[in-house]
Amino acid sequence: MSALDTQIGGDHYKSMPIQPIEVMREVLTKEEYIGFLKGNIIKYSMRAGKKEGASDDADKAAHYRQFLAEAKGEPTNGLLDLPVIDMGAGRD
Template identity: 45%
Template sequence: MKQQVDLAEGIPKPEWYGEHYEGDVQPIELMQAQFNTEEFTGGLLFNIIKYASRFGKKDEPIKDAKKILRYAEWLVDHCEGKKVDPRKD
């Protein structure tokens, strides 16, 4: 993915990154902390289905495809027993 650079910090930020990700805790982190394994898996699958079912209807198809890919990558991490990190590219 193409990256933006935060000039104040000099830290590369992924293309998908927006100001709405600046909070201390992201919803995906809260879900991961509060949901059991099955519930968290279901949440990830739900979002994959959501973006796939409205593919190209709300956003550009490439944007929706990247959202599907992001949730699929998180699902892989989760299935491998890794913690999902929304700040990681």
């Protein structure tokens, strides 16, 4: 299953004729697209459990890891099950 077949937290992107991430994949260079994906993985990983109402952040980080694996031609089985590292652990 492609990462495009899944959406975390609703269906607002999947209901569009073309998803914004598909446009980004086409208009950005491969390096820019991979950088965008990595930035979102970092953002959602660091935000997981910290933003009120953002209980899906760990799943979103995993979803972007799946997009990244697909962009790099790597296997994606089980990526949504990977744990997200709590980047705020030990900080107060």
